[in-house]
Amino acid sequence: MQIAVTTRFLLPGGQLEGLGRFTAETLRQLVQQQPECTFHFLFDRAYDPAYLFGPNVVPHVLHPPARHPLLMIAWYEGAVAWWLRQHRPAALLSPEGFTVLGTSVPRVMVLHDLAYIHRPADMHALIRRYYAYFIPRFARAVEQLVAVSEATREDVARQYGVAASGIKVAYNAPAAHFQPQSAQAQGAVRDRFSQGQPYFLFVGALHQRKNLGNLLRAFALFKAQAGQSDPTKLLIVGREAWRAGPIFAAYKSLPPAVQAAVHFTGRVGEPELAGLYAAALATVYVPFFEGFGLPVVEAQASGCPVVTSTVSSLPEVAGGPGSALLCDPAQPAEIAAALTQLSRDAALRARLQAAGLANAARFSWARSANVLWQAVQQAIQTMPTPA
Secondary structure, eight states, X not given: OEEEEEOTTOOTTSOOOHHHHHHHHHHHHHHHHOTTSEEEEEESSOOXXXXXXXXXEEEEEOSSOOOSHHHHHIIIIIIIHHHHHHHOOSEEEETTSOOOSSOOSOEEEEEOOOHHXXXXXXXXXXXXXXXXXXXXXXXXXXXXXXXXSHHHHHHHHHXXXXXXXXXXXXOOOOOTTOOOOOHHHHHHXXXXXXXXXXXXXXXXXXXXXXXXXXXXXXXXXXXXXXXXXXXXXXEEESOBOTTOHHHHHHHHTSOHHHHHTEXXXXXXXXXXXXXXXXXXXXXXXXXSOOSSOHHHHHHHHTTOOEEEESSTTHHHHHTSTTTSEEEOTTOHHHHHHHHHHHHHOXXXXXXXXXXXXXXXXXXXXXXXXXXXXXXXXXXXXXXXXXX
């Protein structure tokens, strides 16, 4: 069986986020689970050979590189549609949330979130218009839809008028290297990143939707309550994203002593990130909206307590209030209260560590890859048999 897969989010250099991480990890499993199947990976630029996950993967580079809405149209509706007409694979799998309208090949598409509807101001206007035009059409045209959480499945069904029962769910999952570490290893991480002091951790792109402004304000409230002698730091790990200016403005508005306790590390490698999770007092991830929220389960798998939001998919992914502290992301005082609880209550941290580890075990890339394969098979079966 020949399966085409759009893989333009498998970017060279290994710097994967969100969509790229889901694509890489599910395809790694899928290629291994289905050795009798040939997977044609469709890239839009030169690719890293590390993404060819088995001998049954055949790479193809189709131009133009698609990082602009007009080029995305040219790539999906031009280059990919042409390739599909030439090769006639059994199905097209699009794990990144975009697909081809102009094809008769059975299609499976993964939708990660509908942030363009719920947080339109967080997105460039041209990209938002592309999403608003194409995503609903994609969702109604494909033979099988997959969502990354129950919350996203219900959102897609509600927004696009498709039946929730027809949408499968394939969760994200923590990688195997996210796990608890020894006290000695944790101490080495603190020595390197926080001057040997305890710290709260944020992981993610510095983007307005991630609510870093309120997190910084909450940390300032926490420090005011804890007193000048409190040594706790806040580490912010991630790249600077589009329109990050208000985040740095919020940082500069903090009292100098609080500013001194906040450290922007930029992106770090996977081994460093695993250590940062494991050594943190807690991971504080309180965005306004998420389709899944991978840092929540990466932290939990590392034995790190989690503070997260009460909105969208986050209570579902975190395992509910028994596995994480849930806060209204619009209320810095509520977030600050959670930080205070965790800094003072070792028994609470221990309970959340144990519950978080159990919750993180629910998520598996292998199981999610199996869901995608079921969707591919079902998509193929929905097509009429040629006379």
